[in-house]
Amino acid sequence: MNAPPSSLPSATSATSESANRPRSLADLFISFTLLALQGFGGVLAIVQREIVDRKRWLTQEEFIEDWAVAQIMPGPNVVNLSLMIGGRHFGIAGALAALAGLLTVPLILVIGLAVLHDRFADSPVVAGALHGMAAVCAGLIGAAGLRLASALKKSPMPLSWCLAISAAGFILVAFLKCPLPWVLFGLGGLACVLTWRRLA
């Protein structure tokens, strides 16, 4: 993002500056499957360690660049990153292999859990456990929001504007049950225009 351009590898070159690359589509699929299976409560924290530190498919700088793009695109960040890595080495087939690796086995597992849960849903112990986990998840999602909020200090907009926009968005969605496209295009569009003007 703020790294000097000279240190950045070309985005379009087929070869990467990093030491290694995925050997095959199967390598991509298996690597992303193993990566996904390590990531409880989200894969985000595992990705950097596996892809950069262990496999060296990306340098640290390449990872930061790709992560920034993955974040501004719609879709889960980890999914976007897998598409970009797979696509860079093997085109669309690579993107699909990485995506399939990330999703297939975890999907089967999570459906298995849901089936098990339905079988025992009448048990007050199981219902209570899920109830408790839902409370923790609410906290988890809230914490992710709060953690991101520290990034608002770096926004081109004044912090007070950012907080006002966040608060308005929260009220619109949580209390007024406003449909998401209105909030994204209305309030989000306003925020983007304000940011754009401040960037001049």
Place this chain on the structure above:
Amino acid sequence: MSAPLHLALDWADWLNLFGHFLLMSLMSVGGAISTSSEMHRFLVEQHHWLTQEQFNQSIALAQAAPGPNVLFVALMGWHVGMNAGSTAAALFGVLVTMVGIMTPSTIITYTAARWGHRNRDLRAVRAFKQGMAPIVIALLLSTAWIMASSAGAGAAAAAGAPIASAVLANWPLWLTAIVSGLIIWRTRIHLLWLLAAGAVLGALGLI
């Protein structure tokens, strides 16, 4: 606890579901979880295709299981199908919701990644990325609020209490949500420990 749902879904309904998840995919800047409050509005409040419990369980189970969090979407599709009466419908529901949530974002990301990478210093790219940050935060906090308050409301309704007093009546649940949020925010503790703690507290009937 809300009563189990028995749905009769026709092709128009499935198409409606698919279209909504296509739309959510386009909206999912910041991850699929940031659109979950809209999924709640659509699935639970508007169409009554999911119960509140099923909605909460979908997110809680996907968080507890390995893999990307987006799999909560598959579980929502699974539950809609189960409400429609069969395992085959449930598998179809998984297909509909997952293909829906993945396809537009995947195509956009794949085609735009190189452009975005080359033009990362462009004013419009930076304005979009930084301008959307407050919205993403608002959406995450809304989801947290809806999950905590609806879990509380469900328990309060079961106990015969008016919804308005749900927050007071369910203070242990709110306390759990807030404390776990603060711990996750401030420490690097593994999420599994907190989920396990929540499960144990819930299983013992303490929250």
